[in-house]
Amino acid sequence: AQSVTQPDIHITVSEGASLELRCNYSYGATPYLFWYVQSPGQGLQLLLKYFSGDTLVQGIKGFEAEFKRSQSSFNLRKPSVHWSDAAEYFCAVGAVKGGDMRFGAGTRLTVKP
Amino acid sequence: GAVVSQHPSRVICKSGTSVKIECRSLDFQATTMFWYRQFPKQSLMLMATSNEGSKATYEQGVEKDKFLINHASLTLSTLTVTSAHPEDSSFYICSARDEGGARYEQYFGPGTRLTVT
Numbered sequence: 001a002q003s004v005t006q007p008d009i010h011i012t013v014s015e016g017a018s019l020e021l022r023c024n025y026s027y028g029a030t031p032y033l034f035w036y037v038q039s040p041g042q043g044l045q046l047l048l049k050y051f052s053g054d055t056l057v058q059g060i061k062g063f064e065a066e067f068k069r070s071q072s073s074f075n076l077r078k079p080s081v082h083w084s085d086a087a088e089y090f091c092a093v094g095a096v097k098g099g100d101m102r103f104g105a106g107t108r109l110t111v112k113p
Numbered sequence: 114g115a116v117v118s119q120h121p122s123r124v125i126c127k128s129g130t131s132v133k134i135e136c137r138s139l140d141f142q143a144t145t146m147f148w149y150r151q152f153p154k155q156s157l158m159l160m161a162t163s164n165e166g167s168k169a170t171y172e173q174g175v176e177k178d179k180f181l182i183n184h185a186s187l188t189l190s191t192l193t194v195t196s197a198h199p200e201d202s203s204f205y206i207c208s209a210r211d212e213g214g215a216r217y218e219q220y221f222g223p224g225t226r227l228t229v230t
Contacts, residue, residue, distance in 0.1 A: 036221075043206060043223035044157075090156060094219075100147050101208075101219065103157045 002027040002093045006104035013081050014112045021076040021107050023065075023091030032094040033074040034101065035065055039087045047089075050074065061085070086111045116140055117209045119222035126197055127230055134192045134225045136207030142187035143209035147219070148180075151204040163190040197229040 005024045013019050025031055032051050036044040048059025055067040065076045074091060091104040116139040126132045136146055144165045149157040161182055162170040169182035179201075181193040190209075194201050206224040 041226070044221045046221075049218075099210075099219075100159050100162055102159070103149075105156045 002031060002095050002102050004091050004093050004102055004104035006089075006091055006107050008107045009105065010108045010110065012110040012112060015083050016080050019076075019078045019081045019085070019109070021089050021091075021109070023074045023076065023104060024072050025074060025091075025093045026072065027093060027095065029095075030069075032096070032099075033065075033067060034092040034094070035059065035063070035074075035076045036090045036092060037061075037087045038090065038106075044090070047076070081109075081111055083111045083113065085109060115211055115218070115220045117207065117220045117222040119205075119207055119225050121225060122223065123226045123228075125228045125230060128198055129196055131193055131195045132197055132227060134194075134205055134207075134227070136190045136192070136209065136222055138188045138209040138211070138220075141209075141211045141213050143190075144187065144212055145210040146184060146190040147208045147210075148182065148190075148192050149206045149208070151206060151224075153204075157206060160192075165190075194227065197227070199229045202227055202229045 003026045035047040092101040094101045146163040148160045163184040184190040208221045
């Protein structure tokens, strides 16, 4: 069965600094990978997804993620964080395209002024 | 396109009553929808997979008699929390799979916050 690990529960960065959120997955075949962002009391917004092809995926709001099969990772990055990026970030893995997804525990991002 | 709505967005009910939550795909048809549950400051946990015209598939540990799922049409799935108790208070999120063309992607609703008093 697929599973996702987000090692960092809470990360604090200064506004303008770079950001990397870690995600490791466990799945026997090529997974479908996603990053979502959730503001307090809100639903999920898809930042980006990887299905196949180029392992460096560009998303919305200046985010990108890189699929590294050898490390079973799909880390999310942003070169310069904005205060509005403060939120909860979830990595998710799906076994098949459009199938049910398993979510990581989430990483809460705090942005210092 | 690819919008999923949920109704209500918030609901407060008394212990022992039942609550129905609707999940609609507004601009596409969805044979398959998913129901997730999220406790405060925790991740989303898949509860069940809702299949149009057939019985839902529940994840291990989820009581199917307590969380009734009906997927009567290609655009609507409902989750009914029966005999709700305070421990059922949670954020319930649905998603729908867009099977049109080559999309076959999953889209999430905005969630429903249930509070049982």
